Amino acid sequence: MCFGPFKRICTWGPLSALAIIKTVILMTIYCSRQSWGQHTNASTDISFIVFIFLSGLTLYHFINSIYEGPGFLPYNWTPESDRNRQFLQFCNVCQGYKAPRSHHCRKCNRCVLKMDHHCPWINNCVGHYNHGYFTAFLASSVIGCCVSSYIMISWLMAVFSTRPLPFSPPSVFTLVAVMFSIGLSIGVVIAVGMLLYFQIQSIVKNQTGIEIWILEKANYRNFSMDKPFVHPYSKGWLFNIKQVLSWHCAAPGDGITWPVIEGCDQYTLTREQLAQKEEKRKRARRYSVITPFTGSWFPISHGFKVFCSPPITDEPRIKLEIGDTVIVTRWRKHWLFGERESLTIPVDNRDVRVRGWFPRPCAIPVSGKDKDSDDSSELDPDVRYLTRNTSGVSKSTETDSNYGSNSRRGHRANSNNSRKDK
Numbered sequence: 001m002c003f004g005p006f007k008r009i010c011t012w013g014p015l016s017a018l019a020i021i022k023t024v025i026l027m028t029i030y031c032s033r034q035s036w037g038q039h040t041n042a043s044t045d046i047s048f049i050v051f052i053f054l055s056g057l058t059l060y061h062f063i064n065s066i067y068e069g070p071g072f073l074p075y076n077w078t079p080e081s082d083r084n085r086q087f088l089q090f091c092n093v094c095q096g097y098k099a100p101r102s103h104h105c106r107k108c109n110r111c112v113l114k115m116d117h118h119c120p121w122i123n124n125c126v127g128h129y130n131h132g133y134f135t136a137f138l139a140s141s142v143i144g145c146c147v148s149s150y151i152m153i154s155w156l157m158a159v160f161s162t163r164p165l166p167f168s169p170p171s172v173f174t175l176v177a178v179m180f181s182i183g184l185s186i187g188v189v190i191a192v193g194m195l196l197y198f199q200i201q202s203i204v205k206n207q208t209g210i211e212i213w214i215l216e217k218a219n220y221r222n223f224s225m226d227k228p229f230v231h232p233y234s235k236g237w238l239f240n241i242k243q244v245l246s247w248h249c250a251a252p253g254d255g256i257t258w259p260v261i262e263g264c265d266q267y268t269l270t271r272e273q274l275a276q277k278e279e280k281r282k283r284a285r286r287y288s289v290i291t292p293f294t295g296s297w298f299p300i301s302h303g304f305k306v307f308c309s310p311p312i313t314d315e316p317r318i319k320l321e322i323g324d325t326v327i328v329t330r331w332r333k334h335w336l337f338g339e340r341e342s343l344t345i346p347v348d349n350r351d352v353r354v355r356g357w358f359p360r361p362c363a364i365p366v367s368g369k370d371k372d373s374d375d376s377s378e379l380d381p382d383v384r385y386l387t388r389n390t391s392g393v394s395k396s397t398e399t400d401s402n403y404g405s406n407s408r409r410g411h412r413a414n415s416n417n418s419r420k421d422k
């Protein structure tokens with residue numbers, strides 16, 4: 001089953017989403033079938049027809065979100081003019097420059113066009129080509145679950161009412177199954193509804209989840225300057241919506257060049273990203289490991305506080321030995337994020353950098369003072385994203401410092417992370 005095109009769908013995310021969709025659809029059909037044609041509640045008949053239509057839309061947009069995909073930047077991509085290379089970051093994995101709004105996704109292992117985030121539920125990134133499908137999938141599933149909740153709750157109320165039932169009394173198992181489905185359906189409305197809200201916000205502003213984070217930092221950096229940083233892609237809410245949503249859900253443009261507002265150019269945002277990256281590189285500190293770390297996600301042996309405050313992100317933890325050196329780029333109160341310095345040079349030029357989180361007590365700064373643990377400017381974008389989005393979406397973009405990298409990739413991608421994931 002898990003071969004060819006099925007590979008993409010045969011993971012826990014899409015399979016869980018399909019299981020939820022299937023359970024809600026089947027239980028709603030069951031409840032509707034029993035009261036179908038009964039003149040006691042004609043509105044449930046109409047609701048059922050609407051529900052079937054929305055279920056079809058949900059499945060259609062779900063499958064298209066997965067298989068249309070976000071669109072990937074070709075390997076070894078370079079801008080048409082060599083002069084513009086200086087404004088772009090280089091992806092060492094794809095061996096090419098990152099076009100404006102593109103970011104490298106660790107899960108997809110490719111540079112993704114106008115990357116928003118990597119969504120585990122569709123086992124794919126949300127980006128340029130599938131952003132419309134993904135948003136339509138969220139909208140149809142939320143509205144569909146509102147309707148299904150109405151149908152199933154109406155059925156439940158009929159069962160518990162004192163009036164004679166128009167169908168045979170259900171078994172306890174059926175009652176539990178319907179109640180479980182109602183919970184599932186309401187859960188989808190709340191969780192997916194929140195994600196839909198953030199997606200609509202992001203579409204109206206023409207800012208991806210990753211760009212929100214970049215712009216926050218840009219505003220912070222330019223706070224004291226006369227001219228605040230202006231997002232170059234936002235050309236009014238109607239224009240912004242048309243960039244993603246249409247009846248056929250097809251995105252306009254090639255995902256590489258973008259319409260920008262007056263006074264900006266194609267590289268306005270990428271220049272800001274490079275400046276942020278350079279600042280981050282300067283902030284990086286070298287730490288020496290004094291206690292080994294296994295890479296465990298919940299290391300109780302490193303203290304209760306470390307155990308209770310793991311970074312809320314899907315980024316990896318790194319295994320460390322005494323004497324290792326780590327270039328730290330992000331600080332939490334009880335955790336640090338960094339890249340382990342490697343003494344060996346990869347022969348095939350693959351990206352083998354070992355980066356991730358580890359408990360703060362495991363290492364001490366080699367020189368200078370330990371950074372203030374409450375530095376809010378270092379807040380992980382993944383955390384920010386997940387804080388505003390509780391849907392379980394993970395951000396998986398590349399994120400770190402280029403400390404120690406060669407000069408070309410010294411301005412390595414991106415925004416993030418989750419966020420990103422991310």
Ligand SMILES: [Zn+2]
Binds near residue numbers: 092093094104105
């Ligand atoms: Zn890449």
Ligand SMILES: [Zn+2]
Binds near residue numbers: 109396
């Ligand atoms: Zn991805």
